[in-house]
Amino acid sequence: MPSLSGPRLAAVGFVISAAFVVSSGAVEVFIDATRGAIQKIPIAVFPFQEGLSLNGQAPLEVLKADLRRSLLFDVADLEKLGIKAIANSAPDDESRRRAGEAGWAVQVWGAIQPRGEDTVMEGTLYDYNRKEEVGSKRYVGSPDVVRQMAHRFADELAFHFTGEQGIARSRIAYVSEKAGGKELFVMDYDGYNPRQVTFDAFLNLAPSWSPDKQRLAFVTYGAGKDPQIHELDLATGRRRAIVALPGLNITPEWAPSGEELAFTTTQDGNAEIYKVDKAGKRFERLTNHGAADLAPTWSPTGREIAFTSDRGGTPQIYLMSADGTALRPLTYKDRHGTYNTAAAWSPKGNWIAYVCRDDRRLLKLCVISPDGQQWRQLTTGSSNDESPSWSADGRHVAFSSTRNGKRDIYMINVDGTGLERLTANGTFNDDPAWSLP
Amino acid sequence: MMIGTGKSLYWIGLAGLVGMLAMGGCSKKSVVATTSGTEVAPPKVESGAGGGGMTQPRDTQAKAGAGGSGGDGPLQGLSQSPKDEAVKGSPMMVAKADQVEIDARKAREAAQKQLADIYFAFDKWVLTTEGKKNLTQSADALKQVSNVKLLIEGHCDERGSREYNLVLGEKRAKETERFLLGLGIRNPVAVTSYGKERPVCTEREESCYWKNRRAHLILEDVK
Numbered sequence: 280m281p282s283l284s285g286p287r288l289a290a291v292g293f294v295i296s297a298a299f300v301v302s303s304g305a306v307e308v309f310i311d312a313t314r315g316a317i318q319k320i321p322i323a324v325f326p327f328q329e330g331l332s333l334n335g336q337a338p339l340e341v342l343k344a345d346l347r348r349s350l351l352f353d354v355a356d357l358e359k360l361g362i363k364a365i366a367n368s369a370p371d372d373e374s375r376r377r378a379g380e381a382g383w384a385v386q387v388w389g390a391i392q393p394r395g396e397d398t399v400m401e402g403t404l405y406d407y408n409r410k411e412e413v414g415s416k417r418y419v420g421s422p423d424v425v426r427q428m429a430h431r432f433a434d435e436l437a438f439h440f441t442g443e444q445g446i447a448r449s450r451i452a453y454v455s456e457k458a459g460g461k462e463l464f465v466m467d468y469d470g471y472n473p474r475q476v477t478f479d480a481f482l483n484l485a486p487s488w489s490p491d492k493q494r495l496a497f498v499t500y501g502a503g504k505d506p507q508i509h510e511l512d513l514a515t516g517r518r519r520a521i522v523a524l525p526g527l528n529i530t531p532e533w534a535p536s537g538e539e540l541a542f543t544t545t546q547d548g549n550a551e552i553y554k555v556d557k558a559g560k561r562f563e564r565l566t567n568h569g570a571a572d573l574a575p576t577w578s579p580t581g582r583e584i585a586f587t588s589d590r591g592g593t594p595q596i597y598l599m600s601a602d603g604t605a606l607r608p609l610t611y612k613d614r615h616g617t618y619n620t621a622a623a624w625s626p627k628g629n630w631i632a633y634v635c636r637d638d639r640r641l642l643k644l645c646v647i648s649p650d651g652q653q654w655r656q657l658t659t660g661s662s663n664d665e666s667p668s669w670s671a672d673g674r675h676v677a678f679s680s681t682r683n684g685k686r687d688i689y690m691i692n693v694d695g696t697g698l699e700r701l702t703a704n705g706t707f708n709d710d711p712a713w714s715l716p
Numbered sequence: 717m718m719i720g721t722g723k724s725l726y727w728i729g730l731a732g733l734v735g736m737l738a739m740g741g742c743s744k745k746s747v748v749a750t751t752s753g754t755e756v757a758p759p760k761v762e763s764g765a766g767g768g769g770m771t772q773p774r775d776t777q778a779k780a781g782a783g784g785s786g787g788d789g790p791l792q793g794l795s796q797s798p799k800d801e802a803v804k805g806s807p808m809m810v811a812k813a814d815q816v817e818i819d820a821r822k823a824r825e826a827a828q829k830q831l832a833d834i835y836f837a838f839d840k841w842v843l844t845t846e847g848k849k850n851l852t853q854s855a856d857a858l859k860q861v862s863n864v865k866l867l868i869e870g871h872c873d874e875r876g877s878r879e880y881n882l883v884l885g886e887k888r889a890k891e892t893e894r895f896l897l898g899l900g901i902r903n904p905v906a907v908t909s910y911g912k913e914r915p916v917c918t919e920r921e922e923s924c925y926w927k928n929r930r931a932h933l934i935l936e937d938v939k
Contacts, residue, residue: 529882550883574879594880620877634877665877
């Protein structure tokens with residue numbers, strides 16, 4: 280086992296930085312260098328020393344779930360290795376040796392203690408091969424942010440080994456039915472800590488995160504008024520209208536720069552895609568066709584936009600440059616089915632997820648590469664699946680599904696594994712939007 | 717300060733007295749009206765339910781007298797040789813009904829009842845033959861209330877994506893609007909779409925789906 284403290288990626292014989300961008304004219308070709316080549320890092324996570332009652336917040340379980348979900352780590356089953364957890368103590372030499380010799384050289388443990396009103400969580404990364412501590416972190420906060428501390432430590436570990444930010448601190452905004460209305464909620468990426476952020480008792484839809492994770496753009500209906508696009512600043516609670524043109528104003532999507540917003544309006548009589556600067560002042564029309572053009576999604580470079588258009592008779596996914604030029608189809612009726620909508624471009628650039636429809640008229644998720652060369656159906660079964668939204672690492676898709684009766688929010692790995700349910704509160708949950716970390 | 721308080725108390729006391737008197741019965745109401753010098757007309761007891769056929773209380777008759785030598789004035793007392801006392805009915809102002817508004821509302825409600833939902837085929841926004849037939853009837857009703865604003869809402873079933881359905885719903889609403897305008901309605905028209913966000917039913921079968929693929933016509937209350 281090579282050293283953990285050497286150059287991050289190469290040292291563990293493992294490549295994760297996924298997409299290399301090759302620019303050829305207006306078309307961005309993304310080469311996925313990692314597919315099939317991910318070698319997970321074996322990691323042993325020893326029990327935490329717990330110096331306080333955690334009220335059901337188990338940082339060890341949070342951390343292990345995060346590490347598994349990252350798809351970067353292979354988390355050891357210590358019991359299977361015959362390693363007994365020693366309650367309330369750091370792992371002893373014997374435990375570390377047994378794990379290390381079984382191939383689990385990357386070792387992690389932690390401690391959680393009260394300090395006055397605060398809670399302190401420490402996490403340590405240990406390299407068994409070099410017999411030394413690589414580094415540690417200490418987090419201090421109120422007792423109700425223990426899960427956040429564990430998430431943060433998981434992302435630190437991901438960052439240490441890949442140089443990427445991880446996804447454990449990300450959040451998912453979504454729409455949930457509340458007292459007959461549909462309101463926006465925000466939860467942690469693992470479904471915990473749901474918080475209601477709008478209280479309009481009518482219809483709020485289609486949240487989109489600003490890249491700085493501070494603001495949500497969304498569609499809001501006032502009774503008897505055309506739907507507008509508003510922005511909610513989550514730090515201040517300040518809310519403002521960004522787009523209030525006559526007609527429907529829907530499907531807002533922040534550009535990766537955070538400087539502008541792409542959206543759909545029907546002010547011209549039919550649905551067209553526009554951009555507007557973040558002040559809500561300068562509008563730029565991108566499409567011009569008698570059919571419906573809607574639901575824009577940005578490439579991670581901000582140079583291209585994928586969207587839905589029914590200009591060919593049925594809704595299909597199209598691409599264009601972010602200035603509206605170089606418009607061309609990506610999906611085709613005869614090859615990809617008669618109904619393809621709601622594209623979501625992966626932050627890694629290599630995939631575009633979208634809603635497809637099978638021959639039973641059920642909505643499914645499909646993914647296609649931006650060059651159209653790779654394409655497959657991502658979800659199966661007898662449910663309606665929709666509203667795909669990517670994790671920042673491009674390895675997971677959040678979506679809504681009726682697979683357990685009511686519509687709820689799920690995540691799935693882009694290879695179709697790892698289906699996980701995130702909401703189960705007995706109401707309608709939909710329209711997930713996954714933030715950056 | 718003290719004086720002010722005293723004054724306040726005085727007024728509160730008076731108000732209280734007036735209030736008590738006002739609750740005390742008809743004869744006392746007439747006293748109040750007199751002393752206050754204002755035109756506080758005593759409420760006419762004209763209850764249809766239960767009161768039908770009952771004679772008015774004596775007090776009511778008495779207070780109805782004319783001013784001066786009786787009538788509205790204080791009681792004169794019984795007399796061995798009574799003089800004429802003029803008795804007038806007490807005029808009472810009533811809230812004036814806005815017959816124009818009542819008629820307008822009744823017409824609007826009658827027209828609203830004629831406005832059937834229009835249904836659409838799966839994925840489609842073109843009107844069906846039956847849809848056109850229903851809209852032709854609706855247009856007749858709309859022409860009776862041509863000054864009333866019409867809102868057309870487009871809706872969809874759940875088998876389209878959330879985003880596209882918002883647009884599809886608007887296409888349905890606009891197709892409906894176009895057809896109605898072609899039939900010569902003059903009502904101001906607004907269209908909107910709720911996509912699949914406001915279904916009338918949620919069962920996952922065609923018996924529900926078709927009910928959600930609709931254009932819903934609403935006559936708006938003009939304020």
